[in-house]
Amino acid sequence: MQGKEQGEQGRKKRWRENVADFFELPKELLCNLPRATIIGNVQLHLENYGGIIEYTNEILRLKIRGGEMVIKGENLVIKHFFGEEIFVEGRFQSIAYF
Amino acid sequence: MFDWRILWPGYLLISVKGSGLARFLNLATRQGINFWDLGYEGSLAVLKIRPRDFKRLRPLLRKTGCSVRILQKKGAPFLLLQGKRRKGLALGMAFFCFMLYFFSLFIWHINIEGNTDVSKEEIRAVLENNGVKEGIFKKRIDLTELERALLLKIADLKWAGAGIKGVFLNIQVVERLREPPLEEEPRNLVAAKDGLVTDILVLSGEPLVEIGDTVQKGQKLISGQVKIIEELEDGEQLEEIMEVKPKGMVQALVWYESYTEVPLYQVRKKRTGNAARFFSLEVEDRRYNLWGPASSPYRNYEMEKTKHFYVWRDLRLPVELSIIGYRELEVDIQPVSPQAALQEAKNLALEELNLQLPKGATIKERYVNEFYFFELGRVGCRVMIETLEDIAV
Numbered sequence: 001m002q003g004k005e006q007g008e009q010g011r012k013k014r015w016r017e018n019v020a021d022f023f024e025l026p027k028e029l030l031c032n033l034p035r036a037t038i039i040g041n042v043q044l045h046l047e048n049y050g051g052i053i054e055y056t057n058e059i060l061r062l063k064i065r066g067g068e069m070v071i072k073g074e075n076l077v078i079k080h081f082f083g084e085e086i087f088v089e090g091r092f093q094s095i096a097y098f
Numbered sequence: 099m100f101d102w103r104i105l106w107p108g109y110l111l112i113s114v115k116g117s118g119l120a121r122f123l124n125l126a127t128r129q130g131i132n133f134w135d136l137g138y139e140g141s142l143a144v145l146k147i148r149p150r151d152f153k154r155l156r157p158l159l160r161k162t163g164c165s166v167r168i169l170q171k172k173g174a175p176f177l178l179l180q181g182k183r184r185k186g187l188a189l190g191m192a193f194f195c196f197m198l199y200f201f202s203l204f205i206w207h208i209n210i211e212g213n214t215d216v217s218k219e220e221i222r223a224v225l226e227n228n229g230v231k232e233g234i235f236k237k238r239i240d241l242t243e244l245e246r247a248l249l250l251k252i253a254d255l256k257w258a259g260a261g262i263k264g265v266f267l268n269i270q271v272v273e274r275l276r277e278p279p280l281e282e283e284p285r286n287l288v289a290a291k292d293g294l295v296t297d298i299l300v301l302s303g304e305p306l307v308e309i310g311d312t313v314q315k316g317q318k319l320i321s322g323q324v325k326i327i328e329e330l331e332d333g334e335q336l337e338e339i340m341e342v343k344p345k346g347m348v349q350a351l352v353w354y355e356s357y358t359e360v361p362l363y364q365v366r367k368k369r370t371g372n373a374a375r376f377f378s379l380e381v382e383d384r385r386y387n388l389w390g391p392a393s394s395p396y397r398n399y400e401m402e403k404t405k406h407f408y409v410w411r412d413l414r415l416p417v418e419l420s421i422i423g424y425r426e427l428e429v430d431i432q433p434v435s436p437q438a439a440l441q442e443a444k445n446l447a448l449e450e451l452n453l454q455l456p457k458g459a460t461i462k463e464r465y466v467n468e469f470y471f472f473e474l475g476r477v478g479c480r481v482m483i484e485t486l487e488d489i490a491v
Contacts, residue, residue: 051120051124051127052120052123052124053120054120055119055120055123055136055143056138057137057138075137075138076137077135077136077137078133078134078135078136078137078145079134079135079136080132080133080134081123081127081133081134081136082127082132083127083128083130
């Protein structure tokens, strides 16, 4: 049951991606993907994220569609965050997706 | 970076303790509670929050097992709350605001624009007659009434506009353009130049001069008023004056004269290549010599003055740097033969005459007088031309 659902979702997703490709539309709108703007290793602006999973001085884990985004660094500070937007500052060492 | 929220509504600096920090933050965001500047101070998570959101945190804390503490209250609202205790300060602030408001209720200055012939005093007098002057209460000014009064009292104004901007009363006026008086069409033909009349041809009108008359510039030659004498049956004469447009030609001899003098020597100037420069600073009327000779070291020289101004945007420094350059000249004086000098003087005189001569004038005669002033070292030449032309205009 679950597998079938996932398959359907997968197909739907692929179809949306194709549409986005064909019309050259931004994928973050159609596929609900996060959109990140990273300035050097000091500032990150992420739109369309799902929530904070873990936050300490050195690590920030954010929920995004289909997984999570892990930012490691020093003195991580969340400058602002609203419903779907987050502004992070600090000295990043790595940004990874799982 | 300056945080404007410190002015309004202020903010609370709070610390959050507990393992469910991430969950607490997510829940709060979902409820529309805004945080900013979330960071760690040692092992303590610190964040900023609007004061009114603080109460909304309590149910979330219970749910997530976190605890919060207020570390600091910042912003104008908290200062104002403190001001409750300091009555004098609060009173002073209120008094200041009130005075600012109170004094902005009056007109402090009247600007008058657009007048050139009508004096400002005249406009001010009208304003004062209407009770408007500096210091008047703004509400008491009736702008439309003022505009109408200006237009009524001062005839030279075509339009007047009054407006209040802050503590200024702006009066704008447009003056009536005076129409130039209509020029009457000339009813007479007059002489354009002095001359001796040689021939008259009248097409319409009545001639006022005869052949052989000397006329002066502006003198009437042909009148546009024609006298008609009618003889009635009973032998009486009836005079009638009829206006016509005068037409005709008046030919006259006109003289043109020109006189030029030319020296009997020729001056040639040549630079020797010697030069000197003088630098000085000028502050308003004073001059401070820097270096170089203040007056020319040469007997014959040419001088060039340069002034440097220092301008930065709209500001001009009062100090000017003045540079005077001197160049030595060699002057060579060579005598010219009287015949050659005279020829040149004659040519110059003729050239000047040609500029005076109108087109289509027939030259009747040309007189040339030569003058030799050997003691003055000059020769002169007078050329006179007699032409025949139509001088009636």
